[in-house]
Amino acid sequence: MNIGDAAKESGVSAKMIRYYEEVGLIRAPARNQNGYRAYDKSNIHELKFIRRARDLGFTVEQISGLMHLWRDRSRASADVKRIALEHVEALEAKTREIEEMANTLKHLAANCHGDGRPDCPIIENLAEGCHHASPTHLGKGFEKLR
Amino acid sequence: MNIGDAAKESGVSAKMIRYYEEVGLIRAPARNQNGYRAYDKSNIHELKFIRRARDLGFTVEQISGLMHLWRDRSRASADVKRIALEHVEALEAKTREIEEMANTLKHLAANCHGDGRPDCPIIENLAEGCHHASPTHLGKGFEKLR
DNA sequence: ATGGACCTTCCAATGATGGGAGGGTCAAGC
DNA sequence: GCTTGACCCTCCCATCATTGGAAGGTCCAT
Numbered sequence: 001m002n003i004g005d006a007a008k009e010s011g012v013s014a015k016m017i018r019y020y021e022e023v024g025l026i027r028a029p030a031r032n033q034n035g036y037r038a039y040d041k042s043n044i045h046e047l048k049f050i051r052r053a054r055d056l057g058f059t060v061e062q063i064s065g066l067m068h069l070w071r072d073r074s075r076a077s078a079d080v081k082r083i084a085l086e087h088v089e090a091l092e093a094k095t096r097e098i099e100e101m102a103n104t105l106k107h108l109a110a111n112c113h114g115d116g117r118p119d120c121p122i123i124e125n126l127a128e129g130c131h132h133a134s135p136t137h138l139g140k141g142f143e144k145l146r
Numbered sequence: 147m148n149i150g151d152a153a154k155e156s157g158v159s160a161k162m163i164r165y166y167e168e169v170g171l172i173r174a175p176a177r178n179q180n181g182y183r184a185y186d187k188s189n190i191h192e193l194k195f196i197r198r199a200r201d202l203g204f205t206v207e208q209i210s211g212l213m214h215l216w217r218d219r220s221r222a223s224a225d226v227k228r229i230a231l232e233h234v235e236a237l238e239a240k241t242r243e244i245e246e247m248a249n250t251l252k253h254l255a256a257n258c259h260g261d262g263r264p265d266c267p268i269i270e271n272l273a274e275g276c277h278h279a280s281p282t283h284l285g286k287g288f289e290k291l292r
Numbered sequence: 293a294t295g296g297a298c299c300t301t302c303c304a305a306t307g308a309t310g311g312g313a314g315g316g317t318c319a320a321g322c
Numbered sequence: 323g324c325t326t327g328a329c330c331c332t333c334c335c336a337t338c339a340t341t342g343g344a345a346g347g348t349c350c351a352t
Contacts, residue, residue: 004329014330015310023307034317036330045273052272057247060308070269077266081258084251084268091248095241101203102237105230112227120223122230123216126198127191150298160299161341180348182299206339 006039010047020050025060025067057091152185156193166196171210203237 007014017037020026026046030038039047049070053063065083069075108122153160163183166172172192176184185193195216199209211229215221254268 002330013309016308018332019308034330036317049272054308055247056251056272057244066269066272070273073264075264076262077258077264077268078260078262080266080268081255081260084255084258088248088251088255091244091251095244095248098203098237098241098244101201102234102241105202105234105237109227109230109234112223112230114224114227116222116224118219118221118223120221120226122223122226123212126195126202126212127216148299159340162339164301165339180299182348200339 001039001044003037003039006037006044006047009044011051012047017047020047020060023060025050025064056087058087062087147185147190149183149185152183152190152193155190157197158193163193166193166206169206171196171206171213202233204233208233 001009003014003017006012007017010017012020017026021028026043028037029043032038046067049067050063053066058066062083066080069080069083105122108125111121147155149160149163152158153163156163158166163172167174172189174183175186175189178184192213195213196209199212204212208229212226215226215229251268254271257267
């Protein structure tokens with residue numbers, strides 16, 4: 001099975017499969033005589049695992065941890081649960097931060113008549129300071145959200 | 147006023163001030179005889195504008211648009227309002243996507259006894275497929291959320 | 293004059309992903 | 323056998339906003 005078929009079956013692009021190999025998330029597969037990567041069912045299984053974890057918002061590093069736990073039959077479910085719940089917390093922190101931004105903007109927009117006149121509280125707030133909303137300063141972790 | 151003081155006053159790091167200049171978000175300021183960038187109050191004002199827009203999650207490109215509108219005294223408030231509301235929508239789409247991930251994970255974790263035993267529905271879901279949750283496929287724009 | 297706190301430019305890295313160039317390989321159809 | 327198109331390979335580059343550092347120049351106080 002060449003990389004293109006593996007990509008189709010797993011839903012992970014060929015580019016990303018090579019990338020995951022490069023960064024050590026998956027082991028380098030066997031090669032055919034022509035140098036093509038050869039994948040089997042267990043590789044596809046692994047790639048699907050990765051794909052689903054990506055869809056849940058895990059980073060490559062976190063997926064690496066999950067895959068070790070997956071392969072380790074003696075691991076405690078508590079370990080997995082802890083990682084999952086930590087991730088839930090991180091995701092919810094992100095939603096709170098983004099929602100805070102959205103709310104501030106919504107308040108500003110609600111006070112903007114939105115017609116042809118130039119005066120606009122949104123621009124004024126950006127220019128002059130935060131009179132309308134955004135009472136607290138945004139915290140760390142915020143930078144990667146844009 | 148040197149770049150360090152401008153950074154302190156505006157809350158934008160010296161590194162980022164130079165970057166914003168490089169990408170054309172701000173115009174190159176005057177230079178002293180020694181080659182140091184010289185900032186005045188209007189520059190600080192502009193940097194604070196940028197800082198606040200960043201805190202609201204606008205990208206550099208969007209801020210560029212907002213600054214043009216800011217400088218343009220004849221602009222209609224409707225233009226600003228449209229940009230703001232589009233951004234609110236984008237932010238809320240992001241929160242929905244992240245919340246969907248968090249909910250899926252929460253459901254999985256709720257079914258995981260989380261003790262020393264190895265069987266764990268979270269890992270099983272990742273390995274075998276999406277039996278528990280995540281009924282819909284995640285949409286576009288999702289990739290940048292991690 | 294020496295040190296420390298500035299400033300300058302240039303280069304690199306982050307994380308996950310896409311795009312493309314330049315070149316090799318394979319299988320089907322002629 | 324040759325051509326063609328669809329693969330595959332390895333590199334390199336770009337994204338976006340931000341940080342870090344190196345190498346070197348400047349300013350000011352001691």
